[in-house]
Amino acid sequence: MKIKKHFLFDNQNNQIRYAPSPNCAGKIVIPEYLVIHFTAGRSMQSSEKWLTDPTAKASAHLIIGRDGSIVQLVSFNKKAWHAGLSQWNGRAGLNSYSLGIELDNAGKLKRQGNKWVTWFGEEIPDEDVIVAQHKHEISESGWHAYTKEQLETALMVSATLVQKYNLLDIVGHDDIAPKRKTDPGPAFPMENFRAHILGRSENEDDMSFITTETLNIRSGPSARYEKLIPNGLPKGTKVVILEAQESWRFVDVFDSVGEEMDLQGWVHMRYLKRA
Ligand SMILES: [Zn+2]
Structure with a gap:
């Protein structure tokens, strides 16, 4: 993949679909971090609709669907509204210092009888559920699994962004806003992801x-x-x-x-x- 004038292009040099969101303001001087999110939404389509709706006052630079498709909502030199009240490594208000990727995923699931269901009442089959304890919670829960296609695309896109913008690190929304947010949660293989892209593991701090x-x-x-x-x-x-x-x-x-x-x-x- 490639980035030209702050827009994403695929390997055949076609621009990734751009659905401009009004929910952005100002320029990012130099982005430092990549922030990973889940949408907690019903579908890529519904999340795209919401994140381009001015009443949402929320956006991200990219959404990656469960089939690995991508849509860009905000150019990478503009501040998207994905981080909210947040802090990381001496920075506050991470929208000014980061790029945000939303992954289409229903998020945390509830147990109803012997089924896992989303907050909007859809049943998720057991094979698409990861039962795990969130690092900021005290008990296990069900979490909607990410798909292989989605994680592969996310890895490729993230590597491209880290390289192009010399990003310092990849973090979760739950790292920069731990009291408010649980995304991308334990179903997202963050350690593996960082090791692949940054060439180091969670515990090393090679700068x-x-x-x-x-x-x-x-x-x-x-x-x-x-x-x-x-x-x-x-x-x-x-x-x-x-x-x-x-x-x-x-x-x-x-x-x-x-x-x-x-x-x-x-x-x-x-x-x-x-x-
Ligand atoms: Zn988030």
């Missing part, structure tokens, strides 16, 4: 990046601060991110640059990509 251009390294998080070395870091220098402030990253320089062995300082995020 290794390389510079894509010659990059000035400064004593503080803006261009006003003095350069620590006159010629900057050469293209291809490996660094590890230790701290973030707006578009600036405090990094530990892994390679020695010239005479400098233990260099740490602030660089602009735009010229870093995941190692």
Whole structure:
């Protein structure tokens, strides 16, 4: 897949269907995270209808259906309204810092007699149910399973977005709004997903990046601060991110640059990509 001018294209270079949502405002300066959601809806069609309805005041950049089909609702440079009241890693209000993907999925299920049913009363056959305990809950419940096609598409799209926008991490809505939200929930294989795309597991915290251009390294998080070395870091220098402030990253320089062995300082995020 490919991204051109903040729209998604498939491998045959056809633009993914675009159904513009009015539920967005302003530009994302530099997106940092990908947020995964479930729709808790009846169908892809009903979720698309809702998330493009101005009264919903909600949207996401993409919806992925159970058959693996995709619709784009908001271009990737605009803030979609998917995160709501949220916090992550020092950021608040994640709509300003993230891209959001909704997966068509009925969400948490209720037990009725010997059946699992959705909140809107539809029975889900046992083979489409995962019984598991949500990480923020104290007992097991039924959760609508994601389909293989849907997870494969989500993996492909997410890898494309992480690479294109140098995203720092993939998180669940239930990570950034743990008291309010349970999506994407225990049926979503987050650890596996992150390991595949980011090349690391849940418990590791490898923030290794390389510079894509010659990059000035400064004593503080803006261009006003003095350069620590006159010629900057050469293209291809490996660094590890230790701290973030707006578009600036405090990094530990892994390679020695010239005479400098233990260099740490602030660089602009735009010229870093995941190692
Ligand atoms: Zn959500």
